[in-house]
Amino acid sequence: MKDHTLPIVIIGSIVALIAFIIWLLWYLAKRRREAWMAAADRLGFEYRRKDPGVLAEFGFFKLFQQGHSRKAYNILRGRIREGQVTLGDYRYTTGHGKHQQVHVQSICVLRSKDIHLPHCFLRKQMRVFDFLGKLFGGQDINFDEDPEFSKAFVLQGADELATRQAFHTEARQWFLRYRGQPVQLECLNDCILFHRGRTIKPELARELIDEVTQIFHLWA
Numbered sequence: 001m002k003d004h005t006l007p008i009v010i011i012g013s014i015v016a017l018i019a020f021i022i023w024l025l026w027y028l029a030k031r032r033r034e035a036w037m038a039a040a041d042r043l044g045f046e047y048r049r050k051d052p053g054v055l056a057e058f059g060f061f062k063l064f065q066q067g068h069s070r071k072a073y074n075i076l077r078g079r080i081r082e083g084q085v086t087l088g089d090y091r092y093t094t095g096h097g098k099h100q101q102v103h104v105q106s107i108c109v110l111r112s113k114d115i116h117l118p119h120c121f122l123r124k125q126m127r128v129f130d131f132l133g134k135l136f137g138g139q140d141i142n143f144d145e146d147p148e149f150s151k152a153f154v155l156q157g158a159d160e161l162a163t164r165q166a167f168h169t170e171a172r173q174w175f176l177r178y179r180g181q182p183v184q185l186e187c188l189n190d191c192i193l194f195h196r197g198r199t200i201k202p203e204l205a206r207e208l209i210d211e212v213t214q215i216f217h218l219w220a
Contacts, residue, residue, distance in 0.1 A: 035202035036074040036088065043205065045078030045085070054086060058109055061186050061193050062121055067092035067103065076205065082213050082220070083112030083190075089199060106200040108212045110192045114220045117187040118162035122175065124182050124197075125154050146172050152179040171218045185215065192216060 033049060040047035054072035055064050064070065075088035087108040094101050125140075141160055142150035149172040157163025166187070167175075175185075182197025194212050 032089075032202065033074060036076065036205075039202040039205040040076045040078075043076065043078055043209075045076040048075045048077065048088075049073060051075035051077075051088070054088075054090070054109075058086075058191065058193065060188060061191075063090070063107070063184065063186065063193065063195075067094040069093040072107075074202075080209065080213070082216050083110050083114070085110055085209055085212075087205060087208060090195075104199055105195045105197055106208065107193060107195045108208045109194075110212045110216055111190055112192075112216060112220070113190060115190055115192070115216065117189060117192070117219060118157055118159045118166055119188040120155065120157035120163040120166060120186070122153055122155050122183075122185040124178075124180065125152060141167075143167075143172065149173075149176060152176060166219060174214070174218060 037047050039045075051072050054075060055070060058064055070090075070092045072088065072090050075086065077084070077086050079085070085108065088106065089104065090107045091102060091104045094103065139156045140150075141155040141157060141163055143164070146169070149167075153175065155163065155167060157166075184193075184195055184197060186193045192212055192215055194208075194215060196208075200208055
């Protein structure tokens, strides 16, 4: 009798575990949605559970061209003194099958008529990966007068001279606060995109906006 019931118990336990995991993921997603909605109320912003318009409006950014299964969700939109703000969660997938990896980060985009920036991209330097990249022609704009900044970040730009001018001494010094962190910055014309390489607590939405406005004031 025991031999017959044991497989049933095991299967039942597995089914119960799967059901619990599904419920837990649903519950955590619900809690996060509610937290973003509360953040929108505090900021006086509009909340959108899903917003495909983010990809349509800002599809020129490198982040929104990576991988597949791209999705912008828990999106807040509103206006501050510096311009129009879009922030929330963004997810995309690289690879397929058992080799796929899901990347999730909280993004903030500031669009302002008061700036006109060259298309440039900044991220943390990964020594081995970026060394190999340089061997195969990968771009990394370095500053001989600022080796500390050049060792900390990979800086790329469609117009190298304009990118160098944008990353003046004050800007380079400001970004050193992120040394060793997986932040990413991308700029083009009137837009600044910034994220910390991870999701944030919705309660910290104001802090993320403040970071982006500080970046804005480096160039405005």
